[in-house]
Amino acid sequence: MGHRSMAITELNKTAVGLTREDRQLGVERAIVVHLDTSGVGAEEALAEGVALTESAGAEVVASQIVRRRAPDPRYYLGSGKVEELAALVAEQDISLVLINHAISPSQERNLEQALGCHVLDRMRLILDIFAQRARSFEGKLQVELAQLRHMASRLVQGSSHLHGQQGGIGLRGPGETQLETDRRLIGRRINQLEKRLEKVQRRREQGRQARRKRELPLVAVVGYTNAGKSTLFNRMTDAGVLAMDQLFATLDTTLRRMDLPNDETVILADTVGFIRDLPPQLVAAFRSTLEEAVQADLLLHVIDASSDERVEHIHEVESVLEDLGADEVPVIKVYNKIDLLERPAMIVRDEAGDATEVWLSAANGLGLELLQQVLEERLGKARVQGRVRLGAAEGRLRARFYDVGRVLSEHVDELGETVLEIDLPRRELERLYSNEGLAAELEPLV
Numbered sequence: 001m002g003h004r005s006m007a008i009t010e011l012n013k014t015a016v017g018l019t020r021e022d023r024q025l026g027v028e029r030a031i032v033v034h035l036d037t038s039g040v041g042a043e044e045a046l047a048e049g050v051a052l053t054e055s056a057g058a059e060v061v062a063s064q065i066v067r068r069r070a071p072d073p074r075y076y077l078g079s080g081k082v083e084e085l086a087a088l089v090a091e092q093d094i095s096l097v098l099i100n101h102a103i104s105p106s107q108e109r110n111l112e113q114a115l116g117c118h119v120l121d122r123m124r125l126i127l128d129i130f131a132q133r134a135r136s137f138e139g140k141l142q143v144e145l146a147q148l149r150h151m152a153s154r155l156v157q158g159s160s161h162l163h164g165q166q167g168g169i170g171l172r173g174p175g176e177t178q179l180e181t182d183r184r185l186i187g188r189r190i191n192q193l194e195k196r197l198e199k200v201q202r203r204r205e206q207g208r209q210a211r212r213k214r215e216l217p218l219v220a221v222v223g224y225t226n227a228g229k230s231t232l233f234n235r236m237t238d239a240g241v242l243a244m245d246q247l248f249a250t251l252d253t254t255l256r257r258m259d260l261p262n263d264e265t266v267i268l269a270d271t272v273g274f275i276r277d278l279p280p281q282l283v284a285a286f287r288s289t290l291e292e293a294v295q296a297d298l299l300l301h302v303i304d305a306s307s308d309e310r311v312e313h314i315h316e317v318e319s320v321l322e323d324l325g326a327d328e329v330p331v332i333k334v335y336n337k338i339d340l341l342e343r344p345a346m347i348v349r350d351e352a353g354d355a356t357e358v359w360l361s362a363a364n365g366l367g368l369e370l371l372q373q374v375l376e377e378r379l380g381k382a383r384v385q386g387r388v389r390l391g392a393a394e395g396r397l398r399a400r401f402y403d404v405g406r407v408l409s410e411h412v413d414e415l416g417e418t419v420l421e422i423d424l425p426r427r428e429l430e431r432l433y434s435n436e437g438l439a440a441e442l443e444p445l446v
Contacts, residue, residue, distance in 0.1 A: 303334065345359055
């Protein structure tokens with residue numbers, strides 16, 4: 001193996017904390033620490049940090065909340081607490097301490113030196129979980145890209161992960177420092193990954209266009225991680241997607257056809273779960289996968305009805321959807337796990353009679369027929385039929401109608417305008433006109 005490939009292998013091993021080789025030595029014993037500066041929601045945040053650590057394969061021996069007015073610049077936790085932790089690490093044979101926040105490289109290094117064990121922050125832990133769970137080729141590329149971007153942002157002089165790299169013919173310029181070599185190697189690998197992902201994303205977009213031509217409505221299942229999205233997806237499609245009581249059990253978007261009772265066929269998309277403080281590198285890396293939510297005709301926002309934190313979880317999901325530009329897609333809130341609350345399955349409607357919520361249990365199928373009923377109602381309203389009139393200068397818009405929607409007929413009227421009778425999703429109609437800077441105008445069919 002040449003110098004470059006050896007260096008990249010080292011990068012991939014150290015981009016996250018828990019390597020495959022580490023895990024082969026046995027389960028890591030961990031302590032989870034959460035810093036509370038506001039006095040609000042600390043217990044729930046700590047519980048989530050513990051769940052993340054266990055999802056990564058570690059055994060959580062202890063967890064605790066540290067209360068301070070502000071993070072300590074050197075240790076993040078404060079020197080007194082670090083001394084207590086060091087004693088606990090030695091006493092309990094701890095190999096990993098998770099800080100349930102994002103910390104700086106210098107704080108991480110100082111903590112490792114003081115505690116005598118490996119230290120991970122929340123972002124690196126989530127990256128590690130994603131690295132374990134990615135199964136598809138695209139998912140693995142996205143995770144590696146996120147890891148390297150995170151690593152590049154944390155490279156500082158004296159903390160190189162490639163300290164054993166001694167150069168080679170054509171590998172480094174005269175006088176180039178190790179830090180510059182590391183940055184160049186990371187940058188080169190990032191460029192390679194971005195080019196590969198561009199090809200994969202082009203194929204994904206071709207698949208979206210094919211679905212539009214077949215006029216199959218797209219319904220995307222979104223929600224906070226562990227809300228039961230994959231369980232609901234399996235109930236509705238018999239897809240066999242992995243569904244576990246575990247954070248980020250599945251990462252890769254899965255698409256399946258689903259037939260509704262009225263014989264209409266839709267495409268259902270199961271997306272990656274969201275979580276508070278989701279690393280921005282992961283949002284950026286998985287943007288192409290999450291585009292299914294942006295392109296959807298309808299979103300099913302799955303919510304764990306039994307969670308005390310469900311309001312905060314709803315906010316986190318809505319925040320990510322807004323960042324993705326999917327906040328204007330129609331949404332049905334699906335309150336799952338009613339079997340844990342002993343609540344009946346039901347549909348909640350607004351003043352206009354439109355369904356806004358469905359309460360059900362994906363685990364036992366209770367209320368599933370209500371969700372199918374709502375899908376029939378909402379997707380029926382999502383499609384429009386009518387006539388559009390296009391002038392001579394609007395030939396590009398005419399071509400786009402043929403690309404994404406079914407043109408029932410076409411003729412030229414006495415004024416020389418092209419008249420199309422169309423049948424397509426309303427959102428697609430509005431998007432097509434918006435791209436041309438025009439207001440959507442549709443005449444009803446008589």
